[in-house]
Amino acid sequence: MASRADDADFRTKLQEWIPKLVLSPSVALMLVFVYGFILYTIYLSFTGSKMLPKYDLIGIDNYVRLWGLSAWWTAVSNLAVFATLYITICTAIGLTLAILLDQKIRGEGMLRPIYLYPMALSFIVTGTAWKWFLDPGIGLEHTMHLWGWESFEFGWIKDRNMAIYTIVIAAVWQTSGFVMAMFLAGLRGIDNEILKAAQIDGASNWSLYRRIVIPLLRPAFLSAFVILAHLAVKSYDLVIALTGGGPGRATELPATFMYSYTFTRNQMGTGAASAVIMLMTIAAIMMPYLYSELKEKK
Amino acid sequence: MGFLDISNVTKSYGKTEVLHRVDIGVEEGEFLVLVGPSGCGKSTLLNMIAGLEDITGGDISIRGRVMNGVHPSKRNIAMVFQSYALYPNMTVGQNMTFGLEMHGVPKPERDKALTEVAALLQLDKLLDRKPGQLSGGQRQRVAMGRALVREPDVFLFDEPLSNLDAKLRVDMRTEIKKLHAKLKTTIVYVTHDQIEALTLSTRIAVMNDGYVQQLGTPKEVYDTPANIFVATFMGSPAMNIIPAQVAMQDGAPHAVLTNAAGETVQLRFSQENMVDWVGRDILLGLRPEALTDPEGADRKSQNIAALSNPVAVAEPAGSDTFVTMTLGGRDVIARLRADTSVTPGTSFDFAVNMEKAVAFDPETERRIPA
Amino acid sequence: MSGATQSTAVSTGRITRTLIYLVLLLFALFYLLPFFVMVVNSLKPLDEITGGNMMSLPQTWTIQPWLQAWSSAQIGVEPTGLRPYFLNSLLMVVPAVAISTGLGAINGYVLTKWRFRGDNIIFGLLLFSCFIPFQIVLIPMATILGKLGIAGSIPGLVLVHVVYGVGFTTLYYRNYYAAFPTELVRAAMIDGAGFFRIFWRILLPVSGPITVVSVIWQFTNVWNDFLFGASFGGQSQPMTVALNNLVSSSTGVKEYNVHFAGAILAALPTLLVYIVAGRYFVRGLMAGSVKG
Structure with missing residues (x-):
């Protein structure tokens, strides 16, 4: 950009190129392994690939087939139930715990890590722990019987209609503490003078939170929603470890559906189509969020 | 050719031109202040001198060498930043010698330069501290020390005092002035504070909207502002701008205006060429200190006019009393001696020093030259 | 608790405070329980698990399960442990x-x-x-x-x-x-x-x-x-x-x-x-x- 190239020294020009050079490996990896792969999978979803990729275009047959499969419908409706409950309950628990912890609680330093530690565990460990804890034969139900509560029944994990809720329980256990931390950070970021002003204006505790604090937590709600929603769509390990998709197919989610159709049932085209739909779901959630994030930070 | 030459320099971001054909020549040992409101382009110009921003058009040269496209570190300049930009992980001493180290100066020489500058700025006892342990004024001195150690051709200051509190700012201003008197260095200094500009500089470039409005000594800029922007930007309280007509009376041009009581007032111009403007509207520029009580008027002035006008508000400010009133339909501020007794609502006899009055063309807002 | 030392905007009565602590402790229990159960039962012999109460501490403490998991348990087809x-x-x-x-x-x-x-x-x-x-x-x-x-x-x-x-x-x-x-x-x-x-x-x-x-x-x-x-x-x-x-x-x-x-x-x-x-x-x- 210098107006006279002969005066511009070599070093300055080099300095203009180094940053781009340094960034290029990451950009190249990203373009190939993320966006290239996405395009490839999208392409596959329009082919008749079975066990191995094939490149014959067959139109939208895979999508038509996919939406005609009862297993896919089960997975999608399971995801709808799971995501709704998971997001709502995590947000509710997270917000409640954050607000309660923000009341000058003695021992906050002890409680916070207890709420948070499950997020350090892998979903496989979480699944193993809960699978057993919820097993009627040896877990909670068994214990209650031993303690004399003979009529106690808690067999959801073996029940086709209820098993999906056990996944919700385990997932909430794992992530709600993290949501709590997000809300707590939001609460701590609120200007104390606003709260004082509201109290002078005569707001009761309840209306203080409802009218002032919770609206101010909007950014935390948004972040929590985005993080939880994308975790819900990606959920795979937890199902594998907790129920293995069962009983029967009662707890299949799109992520497990994709895996089994692609790699064990050799319906690669259909699997690819299901992955594309998962990606589109996440894109619909993420795009507005990313857009606003990038715009604001300019 | 000057020591630092800014010739025909423009700057654009995309299609928007933010600096328009700036021409400034700076002599060796000069203290040039770029002053103007925020967004006027003064910091952009400074960054272009430093090499931190590209030059879109024109040339910047130092000691006759064109600097366009030359890396900042090879221009032999040093810069003091508004936030001081001290490296938080290094001690004061390391901060000050980092530049020398980068330029491959051997350690003994670095230490020698550091000792000299540290003594000059009374930083000797702080050399092992980290910036986080220093007060605002100390950080400011370290930032200047870092610049001094380099012995550059040109010092660039980017609003260096704006992060200090009022008292410290005045002290540091004096420090900088003393330092310049002692070292005779060439300085380009950016500020939005017109008092800093007037007190520090040997020359001022007043900027607005990407144009240099006026380039001149502090006295020129203050006494004969090029246009209404400069007139009102420099000086506090600002110069009064009063609508008036020009009429002949007793063979001399007079400014004719209306006071707050609705009476017509006539003030004789010292400027003979105002004859050319007879019968036309002008804007009369009067600094508050040219509008005083009769005892406080400048005794050396050959042209003191009397003016009677009702006072609206009187504000005693310790050393002076400021009076607000209406003149020519505008709010006007006069500066009286501290113990003058004025009663708001009543009329007061003012003395107008017409030798210091300036007139502006209402169309172009430029000063009508004498 | 005196109002003067309360610096949060919200001041609360004693009953609400007790309730707050109760809720917080219940949740702490919820988060701790599955892990507690895992730890306790990993230190029991197998028959104590199938026959006994998962909440109770081991009657016979053993680190045998840990050793087995680490070095000899059957993973897939090989008895390599983890x-x-x-x-x-x-x-x-x-x-x-x-x-x-x-x-x-x-x-x-x-x-x-x-x-x-x-x-x-x-x-x-x-x-x-x-x-x-x-x-x-x-x-x-x-x-x-x-x-x-x-x-x-x-x-x-x-x-x-x-x-x-x-x-x-x-x-x-x-x-x-x-x-x-x-x-x-x-x-x-x-x-x-x-x-x-x-x-x-x-x-x-x-x-x-x-x-x-x-x-x-x-x-x-x-x-x-x-x-x-x-x-x-x-x-x-x-x-x-x-x-x-x-x-x-x-x-x-x-x-x-x-x-x-x-x-x-x-x-x-x-x-x-x-x-x-x-x-x-x-x-x-x-x-x-x-x-x-």
Whole structure:
């Protein structure tokens, strides 16, 4: 950009190129392994690939087939139930715990890590722990019987209609503490003078939170929603470890559906189509969020 | 050719031109202040001198060498930043010698330069501290020390005092002035504070909207502002701008205006060429200190006019009393001696020093030259 | 409690305060219980589990299940215990974390201090890549790893984790460096420091907090990953996959105590990291990524 190239020294020009050079490996990896792969999978979803990729275009047959499969419908409706409950309950628990912890609680330093530690565990460990804890034969139900509560029944994990809720329980256990931390950070970021002003204006505790604090937590709600929603769509390990998709197919989610159709049932085209739909779901959630994030930070 | 030459320099971001054909020549040992409101382009110009921003058009040269496209570190300049930009992980001493180290100066020489500058700025006892342990004024001195150690051709200051509190700012201003008197260095200094500009500089470039409005000594800029922007930007309280007509009376041009009581007032111009403007509207520029009580008027002035006008508000400010009133339909501020007794609502006899009055063309807002 | 010392905006009565503590303690119980049960039962002989109460402490304390899980339990077809898989995980995690954190740091530096036309688009693309469902890349990744000859190997898994981790690390460093005064970089430029020198001497020395965040985040994610491990682990399966194989093996008697010991072994590294540095992680995370 210098107006006279002969005066511009070599070093300055080099300095203009180094940053781009340094960034290029990451950009190249990203373009190939993320966006290239996405395009490839999208392409596959329009082919008749079975066990191995094939490149014959067959139109939208895979999508038509996919939406005609009862297993896919089960997975999608399971995801709808799971995501709704998971997001709502995590947000509710997270917000409640954050607000309660923000009341000058003695021992906050002890409680916070207890709420948070499950997020350090892998979903496989979480699944193993809960699978057993919820097993009627040896877990909670068994214990209650031993303690004399003979009529106690808690067999959801073996029940086709209820098993999906056990996944919700385990997932909430794992992530709600993290949501709590997000809300707590939001609460701590609120200007104390606003709260004082509201109290002078005569707001009761309840209306203080409802009218002032919770609206101010909007950014935390948004972040929590985005993080939880994308975790819900990606959920795979937890199902594998907790129920293995069962009983029967009662707890299949799109992520497990994709895996089994692609790699064990050799319906690669259909699997690819299901992955594309998962990606589109996440894109619909993420795009507005990313857009606003990038715009604001300019 | 000057020591630092800014010739025909423009700057654009995309299609928007933010600096328009700036021409400034700076002599060796000069203290040039770029002053103007925020967004006027003064910091952009400074960054272009430093090499931190590209030059879109024109040339910047130092000691006759064109600097366009030359890396900042090879221009032999040093810069003091508004936030001081001290490296938080290094001690004061390391901060000050980092530049020398980068330029491959051997350690003994670095230490020698550091000792000299540290003594000059009374930083000797702080050399092992980290910036986080220093007060605002100390950080400011370290930032200047870092610049001094380099012995550059040109010092660039980017609003260096704006992060200090009022008292410290005045002290540091004096420090900088003393330092310049002692070292005779060439300085380009950016500020939005017109008092800093007037007190520090040997020359001022007043900027607005990407144009240099006026380039001149502090006295020129203050006494004969090029246009209404400069007139009102420099000086506090600002110069009064009063609508008036020009009429002949007793063979001399007079400014004719209306006071707050609705009476017509006539003030004789010292400027003979105002004859050319007879019968036309002008804007009369009067600094508050040219509008005083009769005892406080400048005794050396050959042209003191009397003016009677009702006072609206009187504000005693310790050393002076400021009076607000209406003149020519505008709010006007006069500066009286501290113990003058004025009663708001009543009329007061003012003395107008017409030798210091300036007139502006209402169309172009430029000063009508004498 | 006197109102004068209460500095939060909300003041509460004694009954509400008791209720608040009650709720908080109940939740603490909820979070602790499953882990407590795992630990306690991993120290019991098997017959005490099947016949007894999961809440009660062991009558006979034993570390036999731990030893078995570590070195002799049946994983898939081999009675190797979890030890070789633990080693696999370690060999995979260390380079993956180091490389992705290093790349993230330098990317964040470029994207904040050496901005150029289009840098925001690149960042947007990187950011979105953090959130994609990995199912969308599974099929081509399997093919590519095969072509590169690193399918089923640790280098393959390292590559996968670097690729899908670099978005997050870049995000962290970018947000952190965005708050770092650009004037300092300019001062260093005038002082004569170049691109790498500025990074090395000016930015890296103050990057401790965000490096903690990035390392913990990557460590937890890579260690805990199951999908990539299961898909591309091949001969070098990580700990999570091995644990799942151990737990869900359908042959023979279910040795719950061994399963629990294995699960805790799999959780131990991340738990340790969390206990040692968790405080910094949450603090840095809040400051860096999810501030509104």
